[in-house]
Amino acid sequence: MLEKIPSIMxxxxxxxxxxxxxxxxxxxFVTNSFDALLTSLGVVLGLYIGGITQPSAYIGGVLGGSLTxxxxxxxxxxxxxxRAERLKELKEMQAHxxxxxxxxxxxxMTRYVPIYVAFWSGLGVIMFPIIVVSPFLLSLAGMVKPGxxxxxxxxLVNLIIFLLGVYLxxxxxxxxxxxxxxxxxxxxxxxxxxxxxSKLT
Numbered sequence: 001m002l003e004k005i006p007s008i009m010x011x012x013x014x015x016x017x018x019x020x021x022x023x024x025x026x027x028x029f030v031t032n033s034f035d036a037l038l039t040s041l042g043v044v045l046g047l048y049i050g051g052i053t054q055p056s057a058y059i060g061g062v063l064g065g066s067l068t069x070x071x072x073x074x075x076x077x078x079x080x081x082x083r084a085e086r087l088k089e090l091k092e093m094q095a096h097x098x099x100x101x102x103x104x105x106x107x108x109m110t111r112y113v114p115i116y117v118a119f120w121s122g123l124g125v126i127m128f129p130i131i132v133v134s135p136f137l138l139s140l141a142g143m144v145k146p147g148x149x150x151x152x153x154x155x156l157v158n159l160i161i162f163l164l165g166v167y168l169x170x171x172x173x174x175x176x177x178x179x180x181x182x183x184x185x186x187x188x189x190x191x192x193x194x195x196x197x198s199k200l201t
Contacts, residue, residue, distance in 0.1 A: 013116070021113045024082070025120035026171065030164055032074050033124025036066050038190055040132045041157045044150060045194050053146045055136040058153070066129035074122030082114040132156050154191065161187040 043061045052058070090110045094101050101107050135149035135156070144152070165183025169176035 011112075021082075021109075021117055025117045028074075028078055028117065028121035029124050030168060032121055033128050033164060034161065036069065036074075036125040037128055037132065037157050037161055038187075038194075039065060039069075040129045041154065041187075041191060042194050044132070044153050044157075045191070048150050049195070055139040055146060055149060058136045058149070059133045059140070062129050062133045066125055070122045070125035074125035075118045078121035079114045079118035082117045083110070086110040086113055128160055131160065158184060158187045158191065 040062045043065065044058060047058055047061055087110055090101060090106055093106060102110075132153050135144055135152035136146075138144040139146050139149040162180045162184040165180035166176045168174075168183070169179030172179070
């Protein structure tokens with residue numbers, strides 16, 4: 001069974017290319033990753049302003065929301081919405097040709113493309129917050145001071161958002177440093193606003 005996984009993944013990737021799903025998956029990946037990173041940033045700054053120093057509180061606060069959002073909204077939400085669109089297209093095509101197409105390439109796309117899109121949609125929501133809390137994992141192990149972990153976490157959020165901007169520049173064939181810098185400016189602005197809001201509440 002395990003030896004079949006690379007072949008299955010290769011077929012799903014081909015179906016995604018045929019179904020023009022790669023651009024959809026990219027958009028969801030970047031958008032959801034950006035949302036997850038800013039949410040993680042808000043949690044970290046909120047706990048910091050609240051005087052919380054226990055690393056476990058930061059880990060639980062960030063990962064609790066990201067894992068829930070990643071699975072239910074990022075993965076399942078994307079899966080069901082993409083599946084509905086693909087089924088709609090398949091049924092319209094079947095009505096047009098008056099033939100069952102469930103076993104054709106179109107039927108396979110309806111079954112597998114939503115999984116591909118959902119995977120990329122949920123990946124950033126789960127993966128990046130884990131990276132963001134990595135300094136707190138080190139702090140929990142006594143390797144990093146809590147204050148340093150907070151700073152490192154905020155830096156990681158802004159660095160990852162910069163890299164997402166570079167990635168968008170690669171896709172759009174624009175200046176990668178410029179698009180990365182633009183995203184970083186937005187992230188730094190959000191950091192400042194979240195810090196002020198956390199101070200006022």
